[in-house]
Amino acid sequence: MTAGTRYICVDWGTSNLRIWLMEADGTVIAERRAAEGMQTLSREDYEPALQRHLTSLCEGGHAPVANPKIMVCGMAGARQGWLEAPYADLPAELENLSEKAIRVPNRLGADIRIMSGIARRDAARPDVMRGEETQLLGLAAASGKAAFTGTVVMPGTHSKWVEIADGRVTDFSTSMTGELFALLSANSILRHSIGGAKPGSDPMSDGFRRGLDRAIDRDIGLSRGLFALRADALLFDIAGDETADALSGFLIGREIMDTLGSRRPDKVTLVADEAIGGLYAAAFERLSIRAEPAQAGTLTQTGLLAAAKTIWPG
Amino acid sequence: MTAGTRYICVDWGTSNLRIWLMEADGTVIAERRAAEGMQTLSREDYEPALQRHLTSLCEGGHAPVANPKIMVCGMAGARQGWLEAPYADLPAELENLSEKAIRVPNRLGADIRIMSGIARRDAARPDVMRGEETQLLGLAAASGKAAFTGTVVMPGTHSKWVEIADGRVTDFSTSMTGELFALLSANSILRHSIGGAKPGSDPMSDGFRRGLDRAIDRDIGLSRGLFALRADALLFDIAGDETADALSGFLIGREIMDTLGSRRPDKVTLVADEAIGGLYAAAFERLSIRAEPAQAGTLTQTGLLAAAKTIWPG
Numbered sequence: 001m002t003a004g005t006r007y008i009c010v011d012w013g014t015s016n017l018r019i020w021l022m023e024a025d026g027t028v029i030a031e032r033r034a035a036e037g038m039q040t041l042s043r044e045d046y047e048p049a050l051q052r053h054l055t056s057l058c059e060g061g062h063a064p065v066a067n068p069k070i071m072v073c074g075m076a077g078a079r080q081g082w083l084e085a086p087y088a089d090l091p092a093e094l095e096n097l098s099e100k101a102i103r104v105p106n107r108l109g110a111d112i113r114i115m116s117g118i119a120r121r122d123a124a125r126p127d128v129m130r131g132e133e134t135q136l137l138g139l140a141a142a143s144g145k146a147a148f149t150g151t152v153v154m155p156g157t158h159s160k161w162v163e164i165a166d167g168r169v170t171d172f173s174t175s176m177t178g179e180l181f182a183l184l185s186a187n188s189i190l191r192h193s194i195g196g197a198k199p200g201s202d203p204m205s206d207g208f209r210r211g212l213d214r215a216i217d218r219d220i221g222l223s224r225g226l227f228a229l230r231a232d233a234l235l236f237d238i239a240g241d242e243t244a245d246a247l248s249g250f251l252i253g254r255e256i257m258d259t260l261g262s263r264r265p266d267k268v269t270l271v272a273d274e275a276i277g278g279l280y281a282a283a284f285e286r287l288s289i290r291a292e293p294a295q296a297g298t299l300t301q302t303g304l305l306a307a308a309k310t311i312w313p314g
Numbered sequence: 315m316t317a318g319t320r321y322i323c324v325d326w327g328t329s330n331l332r333i334w335l336m337e338a339d340g341t342v343i344a345e346r347r348a349a350e351g352m353q354t355l356s357r358e359d360y361e362p363a364l365q366r367h368l369t370s371l372c373e374g375g376h377a378p379v380a381n382p383k384i385m386v387c388g389m390a391g392a393r394q395g396w397l398e399a400p401y402a403d404l405p406a407e408l409e410n411l412s413e414k415a416i417r418v419p420n421r422l423g424a425d426i427r428i429m430s431g432i433a434r435r436d437a438a439r440p441d442v443m444r445g446e447e448t449q450l451l452g453l454a455a456a457s458g459k460a461a462f463t464g465t466v467v468m469p470g471t472h473s474k475w476v477e478i479a480d481g482r483v484t485d486f487s488t489s490m491t492g493e494l495f496a497l498l499s500a501n502s503i504l505r506h507s508i509g510g511a512k513p514g515s516d517p518m519s520d521g522f523r524r525g526l527d528r529a530i531d532r533d534i535g536l537s538r539g540l541f542a543l544r545a546d547a548l549l550f551d552i553a554g555d556e557t558a559d560a561l562s563g564f565l566i567g568r569e570i571m572d573t574l575g576s577r578r579p580d581k582v583t584l585v586a587d588e589a590i591g592g593l594y595a596a597a598f599e600r601l602s603i604r605a606e607p608a609q610a611g612t613l614t615q616t617g618l619l620a621a622a623k624t625i626w627p628g
Binding site: 087119120123125127128158173174176180183187188189214220221222223224226230232234235236254255257258 | 393401433434435437438439440441442472487488489490491493494497498501502503528532534535536537538539540541542544545546548549550565568569571572573
């Protein structure tokens with residue numbers, strides 16, 4: 001057991017839980033993962049699940065942490081999660097986000113906080129994020145610049161585009177790109193043309209380029225472009241994997257076109273794994289926008305630790 | 315038994331079959347409906363099914379038709395249907411469409427033809443229709459103007475927008491509006507906000523107007539606007555039926571905006587039932603476009619009869 005302060009950081013999402021025992025300098029002492037998330041847990045399940053993982057985390061020679069300081073982010077803070085954490089409003093200072101974190105009453109003798117999300121409370125185009133704010137905090141911390149400035153693109157089930165100025169989130173927007181891909185390829189008429197094929201990660205593939213062309217050069221609306229993919233298959237006998245690639249390219253291109261509108265940043269910071277990051281980078285390149293990759297893997301962890309150190313300076 | 319020529323007209327779709335015994339003057343002598351379509355029939359099932367319905371159609375005092383003349387339209391002509399009927403290319407003369415109808419070999423002693431669809435064979439934005447061409451022919455015949463001219467909007471699972479000049483289909487475009495509504499309300503994250511509610515048909519409802527606002531006035535892209543509906547529900551506690559209305563208004567608005575582009579016709583002909591027609595008419599009114607309703611109910615029947623009379627003048 002070391003003398004320094006230790007933190008427990010928890011990324012508790014829709015389907016999965018990841019938990020780390022960390023030193024203040026970022027050293028990960030132990031880690032656990034489990035397929036337990038909001039979709040399968042009821043409110044009463046969270047505390048016993050956490051206790052089980054805490055015990056497991058301290059096995060193997062790690063002394064139990066007394067009065068543990070536990071920082072949680074993700075869907076555990078959703079209305080259907082453990083305890084609803086508030087949303088911070090725009091503009092939201094990343095460094096101060098943890099001040100709004102909600103304290104969770106518990107019988108573990110622990111100080112447990114769930115990070116707040118961020119809301120865009122505008123009736124014209126409301127939006128919410130929960131989880132990504134912690135990655136953004138991690139990005140700012142990892143860049144060594146608390147006053148991070150730029151456009152951050154975070155592709156995924158619900159892709160986020162975030163404007164950050166001097167460490168404050170000033171605006172953001174969500175596109176349902178990943179969810180639309182999953183729904184359309186499995187459940188729409190396009191399933192007959194895709195036949196279970198999965199998209200590849202090659203931005204030079206015929207399908208991906210065709211999809212991107214339709215979205216960027218031709219500017220076909222989303223709903224018409226989807227049916228064009230069906231017509232492609234019927235008229236030109238396109239293979240399933242090529243149609244899957246084309247759907248992927250088309251949805252990514254539409255996300256970018258719809259979000260950019262008439263505004264074109266010189267560069268964006270791209271928070272994505274390598275495969276999907278390569279596809280988005282190719283799409284940005286077509287628009288002469290530089291996409292700087294960020295290491296997505298550890299951002300949540302970095303962000304949770306930064307938030308924990310703000311609340312419990314050690 | 316009358317002396318005049320009789321025709322058998324068949325609308326054979328994805329899920330349903332409708333069959334009419336008709337006089338050349340349009341009188342319907344007998345009619346049958348059945349829940350038998352491409353989704354449940356294999357290729358070999360079509361002929362026996364048709365024979366059964368022909369027999370049933372001639373019960374009740376109607377003498378059997380000798381060497382029946384049978385005009386079929388719809389998905390019976392799709393690749394997965396009875397026999398693949400060709401697509402006519404653009405520009406497609408409505409009056410001559412039946413010339414491309416495919417003749418179906420059969421053991422019923424019948425002359426059976428399946429109407430061709432229409433294809434837009436353009437790699438930039440390919441498109442297909444199968445079934446709607448017969449409604450368009452019916453529209454031209456019913457208007458008493460074979461040389462029909464105008465923009466025709468046909469809302470549905472796959473909404474068609476069709477440009478017709480002097481009885482020739484010069485262009486068309488398909489949006490997956492109805493299919494997207496069904497998928498998104500039942501299978502996407504929006505299902506949590508809709509909770510099984512169905513959209514109403516009141517174009518003045520708060521939800522419908524809000525959805526339309528977002529699509530028309532704010533011009534939010536489709537994928538971002540969908541997530542905004544989710545955020546509405548989370549931030550402003552919107553009820554399920556209002557969210558369903560808003561999704562309906564938003565998808566209809568996006569269909570119209572994406573299809574119109576920069577072009578704004580003074581008026582369109584709207585082929586729709588009353589409920590959905592009222593919603594589209596309200597959307598068009600917002601854009602100062604006059605929507606003239608067409609009687610959708612019998613257009614297929616009128617079109618089939620017109621095609622039959624072209625092939626078999628009697």
